[in-house]
Amino acid sequence: MSRWANRRAPGGFTLVEVLIALTLLALLMLVLTSALSSMGQVESRVEQRIEAADDYRLSTALLDDALGRVSARRFASGRVDDGPTQIPFFQAGPDALAWIGVMPARFGLGGRHYLRLALERGAAGGQLVLRYAPWDGAPTYDAWGQAQAQVLAAPVGALSLRYMDPGSGRWSPVWPPPGVAAKDLPVSGLPAAVELDLDGPVPAWPPIVVALVPTYISDPSASGPVSGGGADNELADAPLHTAQPFGATEWRPRICAKASGMAIVAVLWIVAALSVLVIGVTGTVRQQVQAASSLREQVSGRALANAAVALVVQQLQVESQRPTGLADVQVSYSGVVMNVQVAPLNGLISLNGAAPDLLAALLQVAGGLPAAQAQALAETLVEWRDVPPQLSLTGEAGARGQSRRFEAPEDLLLVPGFGYDLYARVAPLVSADLSGTGRVNAEAAPPGVLAVLAQGNEARVAQYVAQRSSAQVGADLSAFNSAFTATGGSDLYRLRVSVPLEAGKMLLLVQDVALRPGASRTAPWRVLRTHSQVAPAAGA
Structure with missing residues (x-):
């Protein structure tokens, strides 16, 4: 009877074995605690560095x-000396x-x-x-x-x-x-x-x-104004897409059914500690890899885009006939093929040269204002632009008699009644770098400006864009107000570069340049402004 009872009795640990297991477990937890503490300090320092x-x-x-x-x-x-x-x-x-x-x-x-x-x-x-x-x-x-x-x-x-x-x-x-x-x-x-x-x-x-770069319209070393209009076409902020984090495969240790409770507790403690350690290290490493990869891609993409711009601008400098409308150029540099769109800046609306009626059409069609409100705000814009400001008596007399003029599209926010929402809608269609007659070159105009010229007739705009894209000679301009349009090119250009990146992303760089002699002290052309962003590639 006792023999059968001994066979069915579960196996156990002696007191010595339990003490040894507890000692080993305490040593292991001490090592793991030290490692976790060090890892936390490293992560804290890394976060401080990142911040x-x-x-x-x-x-x-x-x-x-x-x-x-x-x-x-x-x-x-106010100087009386030789200054x-x-x-x-x-x-x-x-x-x-x-x-x-x-x-x-x-x-x-x-x-x-x-x-x-x-x-x-x-x-x-x-x-x-x-x-x-x-x-x-x-x-x-x-x-x-x-x-x-x-x-x-x-x-x-x-x-x-x-x-x-x-x-x-x-x-x-x-x-x-x-x-x-x-x-x-x-x-x-x-x-x-x-x-x-x-x-x-x-x-x-x-x-x-x-x-230190003076605004183009205020720089006396730059050449005189150009008729037509340009745009500080700011790209909408797009989210930076990163690769999905690596998935973790669930692992379950197989425990022998005959193992005692002490062994199970010891194994679970070890697994939990190791899991915390691995998760912490993995999170820190993943964060650093993503940040470094994103920065590297942007720096590399921006360098490639700047190289493409330089190659295209050099070609424009030696061309006997520069493009008067939109033109696409394929550029290969360092094994990367990039598309560069070239457009004269006079395809957009000049803040310093546009007539009140053109500005009113801009505010009504692109800005979404009612006709009466758009006309009133357009007159306010022209008054702010052309009428010298009334200065306090403490102002110097030499400042009187100067019209403000727009030196950047952001100056629109200084005009009374012009809010940020309205600015965001019209800023991509205007420029402060051009003045003169204020007419728009339809051959170089984006669809948003064409809609303004056509008083919001989207169907006629789509028809003209299709004709222009197919290089049709004599594209139909009858839908556009002839008082707002003109033909001819410009010495100021906007270049848009698309650089393919990894993981289905694209770096978009927009750079405005002036090709006039003497526009820059250090190069045959002058960079007016540059804007870049990372966005999903088309179809991604």
């Missing part, structure tokens, strides 16, 4: 936007800089602003602060305490600024450089670049050099 890199990227992007489009509009200097009688608003010192620049468009903000970059004291110490106030036509601004502020970096111990003379290439802590005669300054009165060196941010910022 600091994002802050640096956003701050430098804002500086590029604000300094990349500087108003070179000149005002009376220049007309100078732009550009107050440059070794630790502070004030200027008039174009702020990127967003709700409640955009267009020309008075800007000041300087070091200010904050609760946590020194801060690099960008202050900004809307431009009102006055030649100077000094109420910086009332201006809005954006902290770019903190804490900052010291700020050092230098300015490059485009003639000599030398750097100076002030502008104009000491000892340089007025006749030796550049025509625009502005330096070629600004160098910013910060002491204090963690991790440390490298010295930042930003090319």
Whole structure:
């Protein structure tokens, strides 16, 4: 009887075996806890680095936007010595800089602003602060305490600024450089670049050099205006598509049915600890791989797109007859085939040359305003553009008599009654780089502008686009208001480059260039603006 009972009795562990198992389990958990703690510290440091890199990227992007489009509009200097009688608003010192620049468009903000970059004291110490106030036509601004502020970096111990003379290439802590005669300054009165060196941010910022580019319409070194219109055709923000995260295959350990409870608990603890470790490491690695892959793709794609633009622009420079309408060019560079669309900028509506009726049609068709409201706002636009602003008695007399004019499409947000929603609808169809008669070259116009010319007749627009795409000679222009249209090309072009990327993505780069002689000090052409984004490829 006892023999059968012993055979059916379940196997067990002795006290020594249990103590050994517990000791081994404690050692294993100690090692795993140390590993998990180290992994958490590494992940925290990585996140801090990523956050600091994002802050640096956003701050430098804002500086590029604000300094990349500087108003070179000149005002009376009030000087009685041999200095220049007309100078732009550009107050440059070794630790502070004030200027008039174009702020990127967003709700409640955009267009020309008075800007000041300087070091200010904050609760946590020194801060690099960008202050900004809307431009009102006055030649100077000094109420910086009332201006809005954006902290770019903190804490900052010291700020050092230098300015490059485009003639000599030398750097100076002030502008104009000491000892340089007025006749030796550049025509625009502005330096070629600004160098910013910060002491204090963690991790440390490298010295930042930003090319200082005057707006094309305000730069006296650029050639005269061109009849027709252009557009700052901003691409809508598209989400960055990344590859789907790797799926995890579920793994279930097979436990012997005869194993005792202690063994099951030990195995489950080990599996749980290892799972937490693997999940944490996998998440961190995946995040880093995705961020690095996305950045690498964008940098590589942008370099390829810039190369394609350079090749096409060089070809345009030597052409005896440049295209007067839309043209597609296939460019192969470094084994990548890219499509480049070339279009004269006078295929779009000029903010500085368009008549009130054309602006009213733009606001009604593209902006979606009622006819009466569109006409009234168009008259307001023309008045803001052409009528000199009424300055306060403290303003310099030399500033009187100057019409504002549009130096960037974002200036629309400075016009009373012009909101961001309306701006977003019409901004892709207008340009501030052109003036003159204000007529539109239909051969180079996108469908949105054609709809304005046709008073919203989409059927006639589709018919004309089909005829133009098939290179039909004598395409029917009867649907468009003849008072708004003109023929002929331009020296200003917009190039759109499509660069195929991995995972069904496409980098789209839009660059406006001026091909006029003397448009740039360093190249046969001048880049007016550049915009790029990553979007899904067509059909993806």
